[in-house]
Amino acid sequence: MSKLRDRLRETSRRQASGFGFTATRTAERSVRQVLVIAEVRDAAAAGTAVEAGADVLLHAGAAESLTEVVAAAGGRLVGRLVEAATAADTAAAQEAGAQFLAFDDRRTEAAALLDQRIGYVALLGQEEDADLRLLRPLDLDGAVVASPSARLTVRDQLRLRRTADLVRKPLFARLSTAVDAATLEVWRDAGVVAVVVSDPALVSEVARAADAVPRPRESTERREVVVPSVQVPADEDDED
DSSP states (O other): OOHHHHHHHHHHSOOOOOSSHHHHHHHHHSSOSSEEEEEESSHHHHHHHHHHTOSEEEEOSOGGGHHHHHHHTTTOEEEEEOTTOOHHHHHHHHHHTOSEEEEOTTTSOGGGGOOTTSEEEEEOOSOOHHHHHHTTTSOOSEEEEOOOOTTOOHHHHHHHHHHHHHHTSOEEEEESSOOOHHHHHHHHTTTEEEEEEOOGGGHHHHHHHHHTOOOOOOOSSOOTTSOOOOOOOOSSOOOO
8 A cells, every 4th residue: 555545544544532522632633634736846845834734745846856756755755746757757756765656648658557566546637437447546645636616516426426436536626826725625525635736825724724624524414415534445455
């Protein structure tokens, strides 16, 4: 299992609370419900993102600066963004210390996904349902989608959830503007487990919003109208 998938499992699972008020409060605040992934280009940006509260870094700069970004990450997970990746790109990213590779499946060599020492995240465009199903057999940690609306209607939320259901992977949503905790909660309930922030100036505000997202509501009643949160998939893909 990749380290990114481990981190996502910490986010998605319901932590067991101890006895008493204090123990419950600690358990509720120990893990963010939505991870903040900061896109960075160099070590300076990485350090700034870490100070701003980013959980994970996604390196989108020159390949030779990846080692410095990993060193500046303060122990946080680092991914490498290469839209048209080759097997050599994957090997170089892993050797430099990256834990996952973000790629475009239309442009990336199939051999780039053979290395089992690193995780993989697919970059999605405007996909048809059949294209989303094509990604199911891939052993992916997640799939990045364009930024949803900050004010989703119920129908929009269900459509976003349908994307998660079709691809059967956790969704990472790109962010171009700041959003509040309520928006992140709505996205979370549609299958979004992380947001990818490309603007360094937004990381701090988005991190504060992520801290304020409550845990999913627990209920013993059957409520067909409530959209449940997506769980991080197991190591082995489900059979159709």
